[in-house]
Amino acid sequence: MRVLNLVTNERARFFRKQRATLTDLGVEETTLTVPGDHSYDNGSTNERSAVDYLRFLPQVVRRSFGEFDLVHANYGLTAPHALAQLRLPVVLSLWGTDLMGRYGPITKACARRADEVVVMSDRMAAALDRPCHVIPHGVDLDLFEPMPTDDARAELGWDADADHVLFPYPPARGVKDYPRAERVVDRVRDRLEGEVAFHTVTGEPHERMPVYMNAADVLLLTSRHEGSPNAVKEALACNLPVVSTDVGDVPERLDGVAHSRVARSDAQLVDGVVAALRAGERSDGRAAAEEVSAEETGARLLAVYEEVLS
Template sequence: MLNLVTNERARFFGQQRATLRALGVDETTLTVPGDHTYDNGSTNERSVIDYLEFLPRVVRRSFGGFDIVHANYGLTAPHALAQVRLPVVLSLWGTDLMGRFGPVVKACARHADAVVVMSRRMAEELDQPCHVIPHGVDLDLFEPMPTGDARAELGWGADASHVLFPYPPGRGVKDYPRAERVVERVRDRIDDEVVFHTVNGEPHERMPLYMNAADVLLLTSRREGSPNAVKEALACNLPVVATDVGDVPERLDGVSHSRVARSDAELVDGVVAALRAGERSNGRGAAEEVSAEETGARLLGVYEEVLS
């Protein structure tokens, strides 16, 4: 399989590659040239020239004995479709379909042999037959551990309440200012000390420590496809309070001490309730249906269906 992607370093893409390899898929990945890294939370966008230079590379490489092309993220769809020899699977991640390039992405999706989206909400936006398969979570890495041990390793206070915002403050779509406002209002209603934590530059392997040390995860994103932080929190039994984006309502359905909110007041109420409960959630069971193995097997099924 020939993988096309805009950001090879995206951790959920790396997880997907590893899972498919374990399932016997032989893959090669091509990445759009140019810089696309987060620097203190900001995004460096590629130029049109970078995408134009990528086109002949993809066409040439498609003659390398592959069976299928998988375009990951909508902006790689034109490149995948430019080669006419191999079937194309297109995966949409959320911001590609819902953002400013949405019309282009939708037009390309109509010509793909199969389309994968992260949530039912994305499927409704796309308005064509597609497969709903969110990125999976590594349940061996993200698992419950004693809260006290996690706090001790991170140096967090044992007696305070801890709210986790698992992104750098500069990621605009995540809306850090809104999260900060919510936590300020939470402090007015909670007697204990409430500490607000962001995460910047930490290796992915350390994220389970944060998920197990915190009392609640707060997500205030303006838009999402299927936020991995929510699924990782579920795997660690961390309560989640989140805006109504992507597949969050599906993921939090039936999860204790967790809430989907549509206003600042509802976000505040949700965080206060989670802190006052002082308990972990039952999210681990909900996370099992989006394990890396489960979602990888479903994606492999899409490949087999297209090739048949």
């Protein structure tokens, strides 16, 4: 099977893992990335222009005449390009902000024309007026696994006696709502006697993230909307407690996981972080992460490809 992948960010770690998993399953793929730059640097956001997306269109149409079996549009803004070629069936994967954000109407219109649609959560599926497959991005359980907390803190140079709250995103990413996370941690400090350190992670290789997950006491997610946040699944795989806003599939992922909770207000977020820090224990999230392993979700995505081609 040969797949032409369209993507806005080829460097996205979950997309790289998806490609590697499907390659292991026998899929040959070629990836085309939208021209231009989309990055978060030094507190600012660089976004692609409409011209960048127009430049992408002839590239996609031209490559669609190659020896491919289908086009997989990864992220809603690549869907118009996938649908512009008329030779190959189209699988459309939606990641969250493409459906829930300002480009939602474009995404929904394109989803009605795709042969199959993949979404990250039941909540996203409910927002579409067509059948779709719920397949969240998978987590690498070989990379993200528990390790001794003291060893992880020593490696990072973190204070062994402090409580550590992890916010694993660049502060510049508006949808993640860093100011709200800061506000929550400030209120947590007011309620606890010891030191509470607040850590953001920017520019670190993905391979280093398990060290941060194991060094921290709790992961705090304050996003305004999400599909299926990978940081939550990676934290579960490391048995790191998670306190999160009610977004995407987080309620399903955290259901029954110790020292973790979903919150709908600042007060509930503060209560959740305080409770996790006072407990002073790891979660039991590893078992919950196994159902969204990269191997499991890759096999399900391959089944969607096979369904389209049948």
